Amino acid sequence: MLFAAGAYILWGLLPIYLKALQAVGSFEIMLHRIVWSLAFVLILLAARRQWAWIGETLRRPKVLGGFAASALLLSVNWFLYIWSVNNDHVIDASLGYFMNPLVNVLLGFLVLGERLRRIQWAAVSLAAAGVAWLTWQGGQLPWIGLTLALTFGTYGLLRKTAALGPLEGLSLETMLLFPVAVIGLIVLTLQGHNSFAAAPAATQWLLVAAGPVTAIPLLLFAAGARRIPLSALGLMQYIGPSLQLLLGVWLYHEPFNAARLFGFALIWTALAIYSIDSLWRAYGVKKPAG
Numbered sequence: 001m002l003f004a005a006g007a008y009i010l011w012g013l014l015p016i017y018l019k020a021l022q023a024v025g026s027f028e029i030m031l032h033r034i035v036w037s038l039a040f041v042l043i044l045l046a047a048r049r050q051w052a053w054i055g056e057t058l059r060r061p062k063v064l065g066g067f068a069a070s071a072l073l074l075s076v077n078w079f080l081y082i083w084s085v086n087n088d089h090v091i092d093a094s095l096g097y098f099m100n101p102l103v104n105v106l107l108g109f110l111v112l113g114e115r116l117r118r119i120q121w122a123a124v125s126l127a128a129a130g131v132a133w134l135t136w137q138g139g140q141l142p143w144i145g146l147t148l149a150l151t152f153g154t155y156g157l158l159r160k161t162a163a164l165g166p167l168e169g170l171s172l173e174t175m176l177l178f179p180v181a182v183i184g185l186i187v188l189t190l191q192g193h194n195s196f197a198a199a200p201a202a203t204q205w206l207l208v209a210a211g212p213v214t215a216i217p218l219l220l221f222a223a224g225a226r227r228i229p230l231s232a233l234g235l236m237q238y239i240g241p242s243l244q245l246l247l248g249v250w251l252y253h254e255p256f257n258a259a260r261l262f263g264f265a266l267i268w269t270a271l272a273i274y275s276i277d278s279l280w281r282a283y284g285v286k287k288p289a290g
Helices: 002-012 014-019 026-048 052-058 061-086 090-110 118-138 143-160 166-190 201-208 210-225 230-236 239-251 258-284
Strands: none
Touching (some): 002 014, 026 210, 061 143, 090 118, 090 143, 090 239, 118 258, 166 210, 201 210
């Protein structure tokens, strides 16, 4: 429980780290996140002497193709989240991760052919009503939240059936993204827009810290997920977006009026229905004796 809670708390506090890098462009932060994440996971792999999977994976084009797709989704998700935080859209970003469990349910229905129970349909419909309300009130779709939910949900779907574990998977994804990140940093340098060289030492170290900041919560999550029931893990996932929402409202003073609160409340109600149903299915349904 502590491993999983630690992961979600660190993800929830991520806006504080990103706000400290506000002087650096969002695209450059993402490139550094890729580079230093790869450096960090390579150190972990070396410490654990965990190299055998690389040669085997390179001989499996389908696995490489799947991870290339998940790496692309991950990079889009990372960039949009960084941009959202550093452009005062922390609350919008939190909405995406509140919606993520229901997006997962919908993707299971659309992609995997899973059947939805009536109460699950009710939860998805209520969340859709919340999105519709926020669209009407704001004059546009809550595109930040929807894009974050869809990219992370689809990423999770790909990783659900992936052949590699969390550490190996993140290593392969960052390996695939690394050449693009290096080229991006070279182009920024040639254009005179690379902030790293001229940045204060504190900013440079913060950018280097993107490696452990990315990998440590993921490893904590993997350790927790192996040890606690999925239903408990499902409830704990709301820690992250709840912390992000609180940071957006109370620390960064983003607007959160009554009309917006109502739209969020519809989505929270949908999540409550979904969570109660999941708990009832996990603990309340008894198999008949014999």
